[in-house]
Amino acid sequence: RTSWLYGIHGPNFVKTMISLAREGRPIRVVADQVGSPTWCRDLAEAILKLVSTDAFGIYHISGSGQCSWYSFAREILARAAPGVHVEPIWSEESGRLASRPAFSVLDTSRWVELSNSPLPDWRESLSRYLAMSS
Numbered sequence: 001r002t003s004w005l006y007g008i009h010g011p012n013f014v015k016t017m018i019s020l021a022r023e024g025r026p027i028r029v030v031a032d033q034v035g036s037p038t039w040c041r042d043l044a045e046a047i048l049k050l051v052s053t054d055a056f057g058i059y060h061i062s063g064s065g066q067c068s069w070y071s072f073a074r075e076i077l078a079r080a081a082p083g084v085h086v087e088p089i090w091s092e093e094s095g096r097l098a099s100r101p102a103f104s105v106l107d108t109s110r111w112v113e114l115s116n117s118p119l120p121d122w123r124e125s126l127s128r129y130l131a132m133s134s
Helices: 013-023 040-051 069-080 109-115 122-133
Strands: 028-030 087-089
Parallel strands (some): 028 087
């Protein structure tokens, strides 16, 4: 299992934030939901390691560290569109029909024990992703 994926292909939160900033649209992001952003490239490398072992079962693999969607948005825009304002909101204000858990950080200890290495910190991965995609 993984969480908060973003990558080169397809829509994702990082691309949405950058797009909203370029369009000059107001950016309002929930600040009361916490998780671990995960770059697809880091996840793919971890999966390759996992399938090369004899291990089986369910593994949680996600970027190291944690943040709120609001903090993630601020970090994205600080790097990709400095000066763009992000307004924090509560989940109830987001207008989403489906409720989301307030805390969705996964316990990756089983993966770390097997691989001897957690995925990089989400900030480091975001920097590498932005450098590749710009």
